[in-house]
């Protein structure tokens with residue numbers, strides 16, 4: 362699948378990997394993720410990269426047992442949504458035995474079992 | 487503006503038919519619908535058809551004209567794709583065309599072939615209704631997305647797996663006598679709680695099955711029904727549609743479905759009724775938590791109150807508002823592209839007194855169907871009424 366380049370996304374995930382994660386912000390303070398030509402909330406085209414905060418708050422999580430073929434060898438694994446203030450991110454949660462909403466985590470890029478694709482991973486901050 | 491009547495309905499058995507093609511399933515459902523309507527095939531002016539995963543399941547795109555062939559009609563044919571709300575959207579567009587005088591008779595329906603993909607393949611095919619970059623690449627899938635909402639709901643409002651289990655038990659019970667249903671088998675709360683986990687907190691019995699099937703109906707204008715002497719007691723009197731951001735993480739709420747609220751408000755206004763007048767509803771219960779979010783977004787229960795509704799008996803067949811008397815997606819099955827039309831067919835048969843469960847709502851005149859796509863980034867709501 363990933364011979365193709367995903368403009369905006371590839372640069373973004375590489376930045377997360379370097380510890381330089383960002384989100385896009387419009388003049389009205391709406392956060393979003395690349396690629397965008399305008400703010401999905403208000404349509405303003407003036408988007409600026411803003412650094413992601415060092416850590417976010419776990420909003421919700423699930424331990425997935427029945428996975429798609431791409432993730433079958435990774436299962437079971439935990440998917441979570443984390444609130445970084447400017448935006449929320451969806452990734453996998455590692456290094457937490459008993460997740461609980463409200464815990465602080467940071468974000469990085471790690472390996473997957475099944476395929477050699479970058480994976481957004483949250484770990485306890 | 488003319489009214490819109492349901493002149494005929496057709497429905498395959500929902501279940502596992504890996505040897506049957508989508509075209510064969512739709513031929514059966516559409517044939518039954520046209521025959522029941524009594525309308526000459528030449529009089530049908532369009533086909534509006536819902537399908538989601540045809541490319542993945544059957545290497546078959548461009549299904550509109552194909553399905554018109556299978557239905558034996560020569561008319562413009564269009565496929566609608568809105569994930570699990572595909573045929574709900576098809577119905578809405580058909581209603582609009584009949585109302586505005588574009589057509590007097592439209593065939594509308596949907597089909598999906600899924601079980602030939604196997605569990606992992608079907609899970610993959612369903613997952614593409616999510617955001618590929620930001621959700622699928624994180625390993626999220628359809629059960630996982632609803633599990634994220636279920637966990638968020640538990641954290642925000644309370645409730646537990648046992649509350650959800652009562653929804654599954656209720657819907658299985660409703661399907662016992664439904665000849666279309668994939669599962670005509672009772673389950674217990676213990677069965678649900680002890681089932682293997684799919685995406686925690688959801689287990690196997692919190693999830694709808696993977697299903698093959700088709701559904702179809704013929705919609706006609708009031709004038710056409712009267713002129714041709716067609717017996718069509720049930721009308722579609724309200725239609726609404728809502729959208730939300732595709733990725734769950736980008737939504738304002740993880741525990742509410744505003745796209746359903748928007749669709750419902752539009753459909754209620756269109757029909758000139760309020761949620762308190764709805765007497766029976768078919769809602770999109772692809773997972774048990776989805777029924778909770780639906781009954782709250784539709785205005786039947788306050789936010790945070792829907793979780794206990796089945797357990798308290800408020801949504802059972804004896805309850806204040808019976809939900810999913812057909813068995814719902816949970817027990818009747820969920821052939822994605824066929825579901826939206828199927829819900830409306832079940833509801834019309836319930837209201838017309840022709841459904842095996844009609845005795846649960848013997849005097850009901852107003853029903854509502856709620857069809858959701860993806861994690862409710864697409865929703866249609868339709869109001870059905872029996873002609874006075």
Ligand SMILES: [Zn+2]
Nearest residue numbers: 387391400403
């Ligand atoms: Zn904005």
